[in-house]
Amino acid sequence: MSDNRRFTMHDVANRAGVSYQTVSRVINHHPHVAQDTRERVLHVIAELGYRPNRAAQLLAGNHSRVLGMTTFALNQYGPAQMVISVEQAAREAGYDLIFANVTDTALESVQAAIHHLLHWEVDGLVFLAPLTGMTPEDLRMLCGDVPLVQIGASGGDGASSAAVDQAHGGRLIAQHLMGLGHTRLAEIRGPAAWVDAQARHQSLLDVLAEAGLEPTASEAGDWTPRSGYEAARALLAKGAAFTALVAGNDQMALGALRALNEAGRRVPQDVSLVGFDDIPEAAYFDPPLTTIRQDFEQLGRQGVAYMIERIANPGAAAQHSRVLPRLIERTSSADVTR
Amino acid sequence: MSDNRRFTMHDVANRAGVSYQTVSRVINHHPHVAQDTRERVLHVIAELGYRPNRAAQLLAGNHSRVLGMTTFALNQYGPAQMVISVEQAAREAGYDLIFANVTDTALESVQAAIHHLLHWEVDGLVFLAPLTGMTPEDLRMLCGDVPLVQIGASGGDGASSAAVDQAHGGRLIAQHLMGLGHTRLAEIRGPAAWVDAQARHQSLLDVLAEAGLEPTASEAGDWTPRSGYEAARALLAKGAAFTALVAGNDQMALGALRALNEAGRRVPQDVSLVGFDDIPEAAYFDPPLTTIRQDFEQLGRQGVAYMIERIANPGAAAQHSRVLPRLIERTSSADVTR
DNA sequence: ATGTTCATTGTGAACGTTCACTGAAAACTA
DNA sequence: TAGTTTTCAGTGAACGTTCACAATGAACAT
Known part of the structure; x- marks a missing residue:
């Protein structure tokens, strides 16, 4: 960790002549902050280059704006594309994404990855590990009641899913x-x-x-x-x-x-x-x-959309989407000749 | 965040009949913990399935055991391989890795990614963005005094680097x-x-x-x-x-x-x-x-090794390694015929 | 005995946020 | 006008760890 102490909320609050709580409210887009107060705080934030400390937010809050994602076989085309699209979609939705790579097909490896993510107190878990032998029920067990979305494989009742048909x-x-x-x-x-x-x-x-x-x-x-x-x-x-x-x-x-x-x-x-x-x-x-x-792009986007919905509305039923793949006809296939 | 409250250090401490500090010491492999105390604590940890809250560790400690990594063009073979090898090496060294993807070649994009990582209070920054137009000096400016390692591109004095020659x-x-x-x-x-x-x-x-x-x-x-x-x-x-x-x-x-x-x-x-x-x-x-x-494997491993060294010893000079690539001779090249 | 060191444990305060309250002023309602 | 709600802002206490320091007892030298 570096010596260059970053500014804290209190610094911003002092400079803006308000309490730290007000700064917090501005950051979290709370209503009930006077227009001019908001602007003043925002101005100081920009001036100081202040950005909230993620660790503190995570520790204090009851939501983290962080999504966890398991990855697997990133050297494979499909998985890599899905990671890229999920990362993009998550970022656009205002969520940070942390990864845990699953190294082998053993159940313990999956378990380790999920535990790992859970210790970050993630708001939701994007599960990418397109392996059989891992039922949606297994997953639910591992995740507790953290919202769960499966990508690239069909999910059960406990988890939403976005997959290719x-x-x-x-x-x-x-x-x-x-x-x-x-x-x-x-x-x-x-x-x-x-x-x-x-x-x-x-x-x-x-x-x-x-x-x-x-x-x-x-x-x-x-x-x-x-x-x-x-x-x-x-x-x-x-x-x-x-x-x-x-x-x-x-x-x-x-x-x-x-x-x-x-x-x-x-x-x-x-x-x-x-x-x-x-x-x-x-x-x-x-x-x-x-x-x-x-369309892996679509998969990632859909998966994250489901996730946001589930986080906002934990009681809702799991949703599933099947993206239809398309045949690209080129010249390696032709009429049978005999 | 889920309702299933995880166990805390205090829970472990109570069960083991020691103070939370002792638990902390066991976790962090401090010396000066009696053998039997250590074992007792370890046993309770295993029993409860306790794992420390990363956010709290990050907030309280002055090191985070987290490395940040910028990524770029993950759909490309080289970058993808480097990400994989860095993630592997970091994990083996006991570091978590968080990513920030650089989306385009603009300097602001790089800057945004680095800022993002810095707010996580990372112990070090692995920089993968094999673009010209970004001098090592620029990087240092952005990173403050966070240890910095460049992978896949040659670095200057401020940052160690591992790259292919x-x-x-x-x-x-x-x-x-x-x-x-x-x-x-x-x-x-x-x-x-x-x-x-x-x-x-x-x-x-x-x-x-x-x-x-x-x-x-x-x-x-x-x-x-x-x-x-x-x-x-x-x-x-x-x-x-x-x-x-x-x-x-x-x-x-x-x-x-x-x-x-x-x-x-x-x-x-x-x-x-x-x-x-x-x-x-x-x-x-x-x-x-x-x-x-x-040998991208080698690159990632070397980069992380440099990083660990720099973290342990911030004053040391930057190190650079050049991995020599190898010619793989196949049949697409042959004697000129005319 | 008596001080001195060392291994082992515990205590209180911090880290930087958000949450649950509380309070004051302003805006409605009757 | 008085009462009620609504807006805005502030205070104290968490969150779960690590840090700096203090305290205990045993071992060792004097």
């Missing part, structure tokens, strides 16, 4: 490919521990089943290009006969693309390839990748 | 390409406002100049694949004659790759292409991209 995404892909005449689809799934991966996988299965089909073959990856590459090689090695390949995200699609190339399978002539996410790179793959775009 | 990276690339016989190099630079982009550009110029060469042509992009695509098209449209193309990062290299393909210029037969960053995707481009790998 992954099932819809899977359906879009299945319908797109079947519409092109494909009946033999292979799949590179994301890690089983991720709800998104599960949802995409399941919806693909469902839609295929409705048409009396099932995937020719399926491998799991870990979201990385490398795992996509290896999964595709495994599929090829098994001799799986497929005319279309669905990857759980764009990065794995890239890896698969390379494996297909090496095996002499041309995309899209021999195999149609689709991904998930629409990362900025996807349009520049060779060929440009057909994929599913998800 | 970008000039070395540029040199590696230039030497690699000249070693392959290339003499006509074109370049797609990063945005001028970024120090990294500048440094890479300048070192390329320098090394070429030493060999009596200069770039055939040069365009600027904004790090996105799209901008790389457009820059490459611009180079081709100008009729620039080059056998090697240096991109400021891997994503722009990807865009350029696509533009070259569309123009019928094969990589590496007609044009050697090199990037910067070694993003996970780079190895799966077609062809796999020759690029420069930077």
Whole structure:
């Protein structure tokens, strides 16, 4: 902590010739402060460059204007985008945001992160940890009665949530490919521990089943290009006969693309390839990748909006929104040729 | 804030039959606490699930065990990696980390972020905003005497720094390409406002100049694949004659790759292409991209280490480390053929 | 014995805010 | 006019910690 003592409320109060309480009122936009008094105080605040001490506010008040957010797998496109959009939305709503990173998939890691945030006396908790095996009920238990919003995964009764309708995404892909005449689809799934991966996988299965089909073959990856590459090689090695390949995200699609190339399978002539996410790179793959775009911006905004509502009105029921993803059709998918 | 009142130090003290001060001492690992007293207190702490209130600690203490970090362009690979590694290193050192995102390149934006962090009474400030136009002296002014560490950009006397030796990276690339016989190099630079982009550009110029060469042509992009695509098209449209193309990062290299393909210029037969960053995707481009790998992990770790040192020993001189990047040779670069 | 040090514990005050009251003046109401 | 409400401002006490200092007793040297 630095020597350069910051000004306190009392300094401002003295200079403005009012009591510290009045300064507090001005800061917190209380009504019942005379117009000229307010202006005088505001003027002194600007003059001194005074800004309230967050720690003291937090300690004394019964609301903190701080939101806590768990983060996870920030090196992944989706999570990173959500963090960015939540931070932006929170800032705009006048809330500070503090983060606690969840390092691994173990429950204790999630628990540690949440406890950590709780010790900051946050007004609300934005939960981003798109893993299965953590029910909304578990979360509620951990959080006590702190308002809770889940982002990127569906919530239960206890928590509001904003998520992408992954099932819809899977359906879009299945319908797109079947519409092109494909009946033999292979799949590179994301890690089983991720709800998104599960949802995409399941919806693909469902839609295929409705048409009396099932995937020719399926491998799991870990979201990385490398795992996509290896999964595709495994599929090829098994001799799986497929005319279309669905990857759980764009990065794995890239890896698969390379494996297909090496095996002499041309995309899209021999195999149609689709991904998930629409990362900025996807349009520049060779060929440009057909994929599913998800509006993470919207997710963050919606989640924070729910949070503000819950804080203002703790009794209200949880709200849930499902953002519909969009199919971005590029040239990695085409009519089946045989 | 929730109703579920957390336990306080006094609760622990009562249960353990000691004074609150003793509890405080146990928490802060003070010496001069009897072994059995310590154990008794620790036991009660565990039993009650007590964790100290951060706000109170922050307010009362003259150190906060909190580090502030400015963030910028989190959707970029480099910045995101640095945030991840700093958060990890800070956590391991027992420090909490709070972030303030810098939204645009304006000085006021940086200033706002720093002020914001200062109001949290942080023990130190990790500065990540790899933009030019912000001298270390400016920073010092803004921060008062709070220990300051710059990451990803070189610092001055006032602040320690951990950065990648970008000039070395540029040199590696230039030497690699000249070693392959290339003499006509074109370049797609990063945005001028970024120090990294500048440094890479300048070192390329320098090394070429030493060999009596200069770039055939040069365009600027904004790090996105799209901008790389457009820059490459611009180079081709100008009729620039080059056998090697240096991109400021891997994503722009990807865009350029696509533009070259569309123009019928094969990589590496007609044009050697090199990037910067070694993003996970780079190895799966077609062809796999020759690029420069930077150890961001190391950067974060080193930066936080400097920070800890500075906090412990405020008088000490600033330290600087330059991490040497490495050339990752893949197949996008080859002997010049004509 | 007697002072001197050292390990161990406790006490009161601070940190900078907000909250719950209280009071005075001004503005309505009857 | 008197009573009532409303606006505005101030006072004292929290919030949960750490800090500076004081106090106790044991160990040690003299």
